[in-house]
Amino acid sequence: MVYIFIILLVLVFLVWSAADIASGVYVKTFCGIKECDEKVVSLTFDDGPEPVTTEKVLEVLKKYDVKATFFCIGKKIEPNCEVFKHIITFGHTLGNHSFHHNDNFSLLLPSRMRDEIGRCQTEIKKYAGYEPRFFRPPLGVTNPMLAIALRSFRFDIIGWNVRPFDTSAKNAEEVSRRVISKIRPGSVVLLHDRMPHTPEALETILDWLYANGYRVVPLEEMMSRQRKN
Ligand SMILES: [Zn+2]
Numbered sequence: 001m002v003y004i005f006i007i008l009l010v011l012v013f014l015v016w017s018a019a020d021i022a023s024g025v026y027v028k029t030f031c032g033i034k035e036c037d038e039k040v041v042s043l044t045f046d047d048g049p050e051p052v053t054t055e056k057v058l059e060v061l062k063k064y065d066v067k068a069t070f071f072c073i074g075k076k077i078e079p080n081c082e083v084f085k086h087i088i089t090f091g092h093t094l095g096n097h098s099f100h101h102n103d104n105f106s107l108l109l110p111s112r113m114r115d116e117i118g119r120c121q122t123e124i125k126k127y128a129g130y131e132p133r134f135f136r137p138p139l140g141v142t143n144p145m146l147a148i149a150l151r152s153f154r155f156d157i158i159g160w161n162v163r164p165f166d167t168s169a170k171n172a173e174e175v176s177r178r179v180i181s182k183i184r185p186g187s188v189v190l191l192h193d194r195m196p197h198t199p200e201a202l203e204t205i206l207d208w209l210y211a212n213g214y215r216v217v218p219l220e221e222m223m224s225r226q227r228k229n
Contacts, residue, residue, distance in 0.1 A: 021140035021159035026147045031159035033226050036186025039214045042222045043068040043202075044160065045193035046097055046136065049076055049083040056199035058086055064206045066216045068092050069158070070193065071136045074099035074120030081127055088128050093218055095134035095158060096120045106141035113149035121153075134158050134219065158219065160190035164201075167192055172200035180208050188222065 022031040048054040070087050077084050099119035121131045135155040164178035
């Protein structure tokens, strides 16, 4: 009986440590600032670039004069290179989100993960002219294999502390409500620029942030604040 309990505890720990990007067990990640004395947040968008929704997200960000970070999937860059270039010309930050973003990424051997991450770096450099310093693992899963793979790179690994589960939300209102209920000073918000609800939800979120005295800052600035704390 005791053995079963211990095995269960170990299993729960293994699942939690891999699935929760903030666990920091295998890979040190930046997931926002816990105790931040100023009302600042950073916005991040995953899984683009997409031809329609990413452009709409860019328009909203431009309207509010806000800079964000886009964690791009390598294989989507070439077919959507015009959108990708717009992300750069609007002054946003790029991040690596692997080349294929396959569901089984976390099950790959370190050498295959390294290929996935390296290929995405190459693709981003081809169109942006530089390699990004930020990486976010597909689905936010971290494990010992990823830790080994990342030794070949000099990334800051980025997580989040506000996740609205926008990929399964019914509408924009649900997304914005979930984000707003979780926002705190120092938050890093995870959204997906491939989802059709994102542009509308983003407008509501930005309206709320400004009405409540928040400032949206780039990820680089948020990270430098943590170092000062
Ligand atoms: Zn993703």
